[in-house]
Amino acid sequence: MTSALPPGLEGNLVEYVRGGEGDWLPFDQKRFYTNAFVIQGDKILLGWKKRGFGVNKYNGFGGKVELGETPAEAAMRELKEEAGIVAPLEHAGSLLFMTKGAGWAFQIEIFSARSYSGIPIETDEMRPEWFSFAPPASGVFDTNESVMPIPYEKMWDDDVYWLPLLVQGRKFVGRADFVMEGDEFKMARHWFGTIKSDH
Numbered sequence: 570m571t572s573a574l575p576p577g578l579e580g581n582l583v584e585y586v587r588g589g590e591g592d593w594l595p596f597d598q599k600r601f602y603t604n605a606f607v608i609q610g611d612k613i614l615l616g617w618k619k620r621g622f623g624v625n626k627y628n629g630f631g632g633k634v635e636l637g638e639t640p641a642e643a644a645m646r647e648l649k650e651e652a653g654i655v656a657p658l659e660h661a662g663s664l665l666f667m668t669k670g671a672g673w674a675f676q677i678e679i680f681s682a683r684s685y686s687g688i689p690i691e692t693d694e695m696r697p698e699w700f701s702f703a704p705p706a707s708g709v710f711d712t713n714e715s716v717m718p719i720p721y722e723k724m725w726d727d728d729v730y731w732l733p734l735l736v737q738g739r740k741f742v743g744r745a746d747f748v749m750e751g752d753e754f755k756m757a758r759h760w761f762g763t764i765k766s767d768h
């Protein structure tokens with residue numbers, strides 16, 4: 570399977586999902602980022618991004634890995650800065666994210682935790698909100714439900730493929746390439762795999 574991996578990915582990976590078409594976008598360097606998700610029971614904490622790249626989308630909490638930090642240290646720092654909480658984050662997966670014309674790739678190390686301390690607070694960058702990843706007993710969410718389902722339509726297009734893996738505790742590695750369509754980024758091509766020993 571290794572020969573079929575998109576450029577920039579490596580490891581003993583088993584394809585989980587792929588889609589889109591066209592050539593993978595070229596890049597000459599990777600820049601390192603983090604993204605962290607806190608799970609509590611059947612709920613997951615997301616943040617509504619209020620500014621910067623990815624504004625007006627829901628996402629985990631994260632940002633650039635600073636010089637001298639490991640990705641795990643950066644993930645802890647960003648979670649505290651953006652949501653005001655502390656959590657025992659563990660590595661959950663890796664995402665190589667590209668946008669057309671940038672020439673460089675975001676290497677995003679993704680973390681998760683099943684407990685946390687503190688109280689999530691709104692910051693200048695993010696407004697935290699809990700969502701449910703379990704379907705309601707009736708099978709249908711109604712709008713009076715106090716916790717709504719994960720709002721994939723307001724997230725980056727690829728998150729729908731790997732967030733369920735993260736919730737299940739299955740490690741993943743993937744790549745998603747985006748192009749601008751009007752004033753929106755649209756996913757042009759994607760590939761996600763799970764790690765071979767992880768069944």
Ligand SMILES: Nc1[nH]c(=O)nc2c1ncn2[C@H]1C[C@H](O)[C@@H](COP(=O)(O)OP(=O)(O)OP(=O)(O)O)O1
Binds near residue numbers: 602604628631633
């Ligand atoms: N869940 C996700 N799915 C995805 O496809 N791309 C993501 C992603 N989370 C982050 N990215 C990409 C797009 C995003 O704008 C970029 C930078 O991540 P962030 O928005 O977390 O970092 P920031 O630009 O806020 O960095 P800081 O200023 O250091 O906080 O990485």
